[in-house]
Amino acid sequence: MASNKGRAFFALSGYHFNPDDVTHILGIEPTSTNAAGMGGSSGKPVISSWEISTDTISEEVDLYKLTEIILKQLEPVKEQILQVCKSHNLSPRMGVVLTLSTDKDDNCPDVGFGGRLVKFLAEIGAFINIDYKISDRI
Numbered sequence: 850m851a852s853n854k855g856r857a858f859f860a861l862s863g864y865h866f867n868p869d870d871v872t873h874i875l876g877i878e879p880t881s882t883n884a885a886g887m888g889g890s891s892g893k894p895v896i897s898s899w900e901i902s903t904d905t906i907s908e909e910v911d912l913y914k915l916t917e918i919i920l921k922q923l924e925p926v927k928e929q930i931l932q933v934c935k936s937h938n939l940s941p942r943m944g945v946v947l948t949l950s951t952d953k954d955d956n957c958p959d960v961g962f963g964g965r966l967v968k969f970l971a972e973i974g975a976f977i978n979i980d981y982k983i984s985d986r987i
Contacts, residue, residue: 853910857919861900880902911959
């Protein structure tokens with residue numbers, strides 16, 4: 850059977866912005882970007898995004914530890930995050946992606962967020978997103 854898998858990420862998303870601007874302002878190399886909405890029209894806006902992410906892990910998924918990895922990268926640039934969100938009208942988001950095992954003997958990962966992370970996310974006006982699915986049987 851497939852085991853639990855998980856990763857954590859932080860994303861900034863919005864309309865009509867160049868993700869390279871965010872990289873320049875924050876000084877953090879993103880894991881992924883999407884510039885689809887950079888030159889979009891106002892009639893059919895498309896969202897662009899800038900994201901940093903942990904690797905997807907499958908051994909003892911601990912979301913507290915995964916989000917801590919992301920938080921350590923973000924805390925030193927909190928003011929720059931606030932600045933880029935305001936100047937580019939971006940929406941900040943902390944997320945976790947979980948694939949849950951169907952094996953009844955596999956541990957269920959804890960899904961939660963530490964107080965320091967919650968405080969940080971509140972200070973930058975971020976929301977939390979949890980995506981999950983059930984793993985396919987092998």
